[in-house]
Amino acid sequence: MTSVAPAATTPGGSTGKTGGAAGRPSAAAWLVAVPFLAFAGTFLVYPTVLVLVGAFQDSNGAFTLGNLGTLFTGVVFDAFLRSIELSALTAVIGAVCGALLTWAIAVGNPDGVLRRVVVAGSGVLAQFGGVPLAFAFLATVGFEGLVTKFLRDSAGVDLFAGSAWLFELPGLTLVYTFFQIPLMVIVFLPALDGLRPQWREANASLGGTSWTYWRHVGGPILTPPFLGALLLLFANAFSAYATAAALVSQGSPIVPLQIRGFLTGEVVLGQENLGKALGLGMVVVVSVAMGVNVLLQRKVAKWVRR
Known part of the structure; x- marks a missing residue:
């Protein structure tokens, strides 16, 4: 009879079969992760650091709080208010309409054609934005759009x-709702x-009503996942840029367009880093929204584990 050597176990009693000493990732794992880390560092971490540092620098590179103070004055502050208003309105509309649509397909056949079509369509439409979305609305309800000309000629x-x-905030609200509802689904x-189903059955067996x-x-x-999704929709609309940039050609009614103006247009002397301060303000607002979302998701996870 041949003997089999026992597998090595960790101090916690589990069998260690993969990874290096003390559970460290293997060289192969690092080899796979390095390209992603390099990409994230180049296009996410590095720009964020530049924005964070530049927001506290004047035109000469000296430390200043003047850039942040400008965020609470004039047209810049108005742009933040309009961005928050636009994001909150489209988030509420998207959350309510999306929740109703989600409920309609959730109570149906889980393997039905309707559910598969709605879910697949939502996955596509939630990512449908930018220039194609702006062009679609211009071709449909623009000055010479198909629906506009039909209503004008027939009715x-x-x-x-x-x-x-x-081309103003009402139009942005309509366009943003187009991708907010599928994202909610x-x-x-x-x-x-x-x-x-056992929860409803237990409620009925105890004499409870709907x-x-x-x-x-x-x-x-x-409630927690609904509020979390609402915050996600708010952050999604608050950070959207391409659709608004393609639709609004004049003026900068929201913060992303204000940043575009400071980075690509003429800048007042001494306000070279104001665009970075605006970017920092957006990072703070989105971080707060997503932080609350994480807390809500943790509460949901507790219910799921029960």
């Missing part, structure tokens, strides 16, 4: 009577799928 209705709303669907179930079981479970 005498002018969508732009006295206002170029498509993708994010919120796992939360609805996580509602276990209101009781949603008041004490479904509502408390779905």
Whole structure:
């Protein structure tokens, strides 16, 4: 009979079969991770450091808080308010409409054609932005768009009577909602799928009603993921740039367009780093939103493990 040597075990009692000493990643693991780390460092970490350092420097490279002080004055502060207003409005519209659409497909056949089509379409439309999205709306409801000309010729209705709303905040709200709703479907669907049938059955066996179930079981479970998705939609709209840049050709009503103006246009003497201060302000706002989202997701994870 041949003897089999016992496998080496870690101090915690588990068998160690992969990785280096003390659980360190192997050379192969580092070889795979290095390209990603280099990419993230070049296009994420390095620009963030430049923005962070430049926000506290004047035109001569000396330390200053003047750039940050400018964020709370004049057109710059108004741009932040409009960006927050636009992001909050589109996040609420996207979250409510997306949640209703998600509920409609979640209560249906999990393997049905409708669910597969909606989920696949949401995955595509959530990433459909920038110049193609702006062009699609211009071709549809622009000054000479298909729908605009049809309503004007057939019903005498002018969508732009006295206002170029498509190229202002109302138009941005409509366009942003186009990709906010599909994103909500993708994010919120796992939360609805996580509602276990046993919870509803237990509620019914104890004499509870549908209101009781949603008041004490479904509502408390779905509220954190709904709020988390709402914050994700807010951050998504707040940081969107390409769609607004392609649609709004004049003026800078929101912060991303303000940053574009400071980086590509003429800059007032002494405000060379104001664009970086604006970028830092955006980083702070998005970081707060995503930080609260992480806390909400942790609360959801506790429910899932129970």
